[in-house]
């Protein structure tokens with residue numbers, strides 16, 4: 001698999017509002033975060049606290065009302081159209097419901113992000129490599145419906161890796177899976193961090209998932225209400241004990 005280097009992400013004073021007048025909701029309310037390369041951040045908080053909106057803004061698929069997003073020293077919020085499109089093609093996005101195209105084979109689902117570009121044979125070769133890396137070698141010609149939920153999420157992760165991202169954004173990636181399968185998906189994400197230094201921002205409701213991340217950022221009504229380093233000089237057992245007591 002092509003080697004990537006993790007991205008550094010800086011978010012400053014980020015705001016996103018929906019609606020107008022008395023019905024207006026501030027989905028993300030003055031959020032600032034510095035995420036060093038190679039960190040796996042669990043983004044937690046109740047439903048409606050702004051997790052998805054924040055991930056979408058960092059992935060440049062949601063408008064920003066105020067504030068800045070800087071990835072690897074490039075201010076995303078200041079990019080023009082063409083540069084934004086290139087940025088979106090590089091960032092990996094994984095969703096709770098996989099978002100695979102049901103009529104396409106596993107292999108074609110993985111190459112979807114690069115379909116309009118040239119060098120299809122190369123793309124297929126890379127897609128095969130990625131499917132192998134996520135444990136799906138031999139399933140290239142299957143249709144999504146023929147796979148289990150965990151396997152479908154692996155396809156979605158392979159697709160997200162197609163652009164060799166330094167940053168992976170995952171919105172409740174284990175939310176549709178039983179805990180054992182969800183644990184395997186998290187193993188896969190942590191392995192990407194270990195082997196490629198990938199930076200991962202992962203929204204989750206699940207305490208067991210958050211506890212295995214490097215850092216926990218909890219949102220409440222669009223604001224950061226808790227930001228804890230789960231690794232800081234602690235041995236893994238102590239990190240686990242502390243994380244086990246975390247409120248999510």
Ligand code: ADP
Nearest residue numbers: 018019025027046047048049050051052053054
């Ligand atoms: P979470 O992912 O933590 O559940 P969201 O980011 O989806 O939270 O939502 C945060 C708030 O913004 C909620 O009040 C939600 O209803 C609102 N919201 C999100 N997206 C939209 C939208 N496209 N239009 C209107 N309101 C939205």
Ligand code: MG
Nearest residue numbers: 051052053171
């Ligand atoms: Mg959400």
